[in-house]
Amino acid sequence: MKNRRKTDLVRVRFAPSPTGYLHLGNARTALFNYIFARHEGGKLVLRIEDTDKERSKKEYEDMLIDDLKWLGIEWDEGPDVGGEYGPYRQSERTHIYNEYLEKLKQSGHVYKCYCTPEELEEERKKALAEGRPPRYSGKCRNLTEEERKELEEEGKSYVWRFRVPDGETIVFEDLIKGVVEINVNEFGDFVIVRSDGSPVYNFVVVVDDALMKISHVIRGEDHLSNTPKQILIYRALGFPEPKFAHLPIILGEDRSKLSKRHGAVSVRAFRDEGYVSEAMFNGLALLGWHPKRDSEVILKDEIIKEFDIRDIHNAPAVFDRAKLKWLNGVYIREILDLDDLTNRAIPFFKKFGYEADFDYYKKVMEAIRDSIEVLNDIKERAYPFFVDEYDFDEDAIAFIKENQNSLNVIKAFYEKVKETPALDKQTFKRLTKEIQKQLKVKGKQLFMPIRIALTGKTSGVDIATLVEIIGKDRVLKRLERAIDYLSKV
RNA sequence: GCCCCCGUCGUCUAGCCAGGCCUAGGACACCGGCCUUUCACGCCGGCGACACGGGUUCGAAUCCCGUCGGGGGCACCA
Numbered sequence: 335m336k337n338r339r340k341t342d343l344v345r346v347r348f349a350p351s352p353t354g355y356l357h358l359g360n361a362r363t364a365l366f367n368y369i370f371a372r373h374e375g376g377k378l379v380l381r382i383e384d385t386d387k388e389r390s391k392k393e394y395e396d397m398l399i400d401d402l403k404w405l406g407i408e409w410d411e412g413p414d415v416g417g418e419y420g421p422y423r424q425s426e427r428t429h430i431y432n433e434y435l436e437k438l439k440q441s442g443h444v445y446k447c448y449c450t451p452e453e454l455e456e457e458r459k460k461a462l463a464e465g466r467p468p469r470y471s472g473k474c475r476n477l478t479e480e481e482r483k484e485l486e487e488e489g490k491s492y493v494w495r496f497r498v499p500d501g502e503t504i505v506f507e508d509l510i511k512g513v514v515e516i517n518v519n520e521f522g523d524f525v526i527v528r529s530d531g532s533p534v535y536n537f538v539v540v541v542d543d544a545l546m547k548i549s550h551v552i553r554g555e556d557h558l559s560n561t562p563k564q565i566l567i568y569r570a571l572g573f574p575e576p577k578f579a580h581l582p583i584i585l586g587e588d589r590s591k592l593s594k595r596h597g598a599v600s601v602r603a604f605r606d607e608g609y610v611s612e613a614m615f616n617g618l619a620l621l622g623w624h625p626k627r628d629s630e631v632i633l634k635d636e637i638i639k640e641f642d643i644r645d646i647h648n649a650p651a652v653f654d655r656a657k658l659k660w661l662n663g664v665y666i667r668e669i670l671d672l673d674d675l676t677n678r679a680i681p682f683f684k685k686f687g688y689e690a691d692f693d694y695y696k697k698v699m700e701a702i703r704d705s706i707e708v709l710n711d712i713k714e715r716a717y718p719f720f721v722d723e724y725d726f727d728e729d730a731i732a733f734i735k736e737n738q739n740s741l742n743v744i745k746a747f748y749e750k751v752k753e754t755p756a757l758d759k760q761t762f763k764r765l766t767k768e769i770q771k772q773l774k775v776k777g778k779q780l781f782m783p784i785r786i787a788l789t790g791k792t793s794g795v796d797i798a799t800l801v802e803i804i805g806k807d808r809v810l811k812r813l814e815r816a817i818d819y820l821s822k823v
Numbered sequence: 824g825c826c827c828c829c830g831u832c833g834u835c836u837a838g839c840c841a842g843g844c845c846u847a848g849g850a851c852a853c854c855g856g857c858c859u860u861u862c863a864c865g866c867c868g869g870c871g872a873c874a875c876g877g878g879u880u881c882g883a884a885u886c887c888c889g890u891c892g893g894g895g896g897c898a899c900c901a
Contacts, residue, residue, distance in 0.1 A: 516827065557896090
């Protein structure tokens, strides 16, 4: 890191609203903030934007924090860890907002507006019908003291609006989008404090970012058009402006902003399905960013090392479930250490009612890790290791019927196993070889009957591995049951 | 409607800023083959894109303009 003065320290923030589960889009925003902070040797602050009292819930905040931690995102300051610029929940900062509202009143940057929501709605409709941009007319902008007094005596409530300078063009350099120019006439005087006295997002976000010394505001592109409003407030309050970076948003398969209607899009849902956090981290980072060297699989530390915010692709990205799933499979079969993988898999085994001890789980994971992509696949793939009273599926029964020798193979195998002291892979190989000679069957004719007898299915894990893990006794029991059942079909 | 952002295989992207090294590279998906007692895994191969039009230039995916297309935003939500 170059020598940076303390005041130049990079400070970024992730500021979610606790109104639901952490979803993929927000998770990616958090991720890029985290990666950027770490790459620059700066700090990440977590701030809870709970000014919407209707929808904000503490449970959501807890889940947000839990999901963020799970993903591997760590913050230096936040409601749970504290920090010198707290409090980190907006609902606990109202006195601060009041203080800055006071400053804006003093400097004449804001004024009271007595228009009712109905009147505004009316105006909006009219503007739209006439093809004008639907913005506030400025009706209450220049009310005299007397007019105000009158309106207030009528018992009219008011909001505080920001006085937008007419015709000014705000220019800022976005780290991702480049130079962005927006004329303030696009939006007109906007509300800063509601009639119930609560401050609105565009106002609090500026106060908080400035007071928390945020150097780079990295957020979703849906905030791009809010930026000029915020810049106006920065200037009115005399705050230094941070640098902005607007991330292209994530789209669903239908090319609209990714949301609930695109199916499971919360981090929680992916967790529950058995995605591992490292794969999520990797996959999310790949949405809009790519390492210089040509590889899709890249660990957190390398991402942090290689990351450059200027390399973020500036077109929106369609979320590709299939690719994330594939990536998850790579982590399961190639990256994670077996003990670690097993520990993560245990809750899934239990969820499916597969009970055993760690060593057994570990053996099973070793046997199946190459054939699963998400931990939920354990249900199907590990079935033969846990269930002894399985059904025989259609294909299996069909095979037995079509291959008359099958039952003989199973019976022969049963006899051999019975006389064997223990059943490991080598023994299994030896026994099947003997049967091959005795009954003159080989290949599929030899192995499929045994597979069917032991699992009830025509496909699945390697049989030699299966018998070694479940052991002689269970093999014999399964064979007895299979012979009994298959003789009757 | 208005404003802003964006436009390379079906999808994620490399290349674009510093034009020739691009008959456009990789990955997922899909298709085919190999491996294998099965399904997977793995390996090999195939399919497949510079949105369109005009300029600038000896030369354009790369620079400029226009068109079209996609997305986002226009709240007393964040």
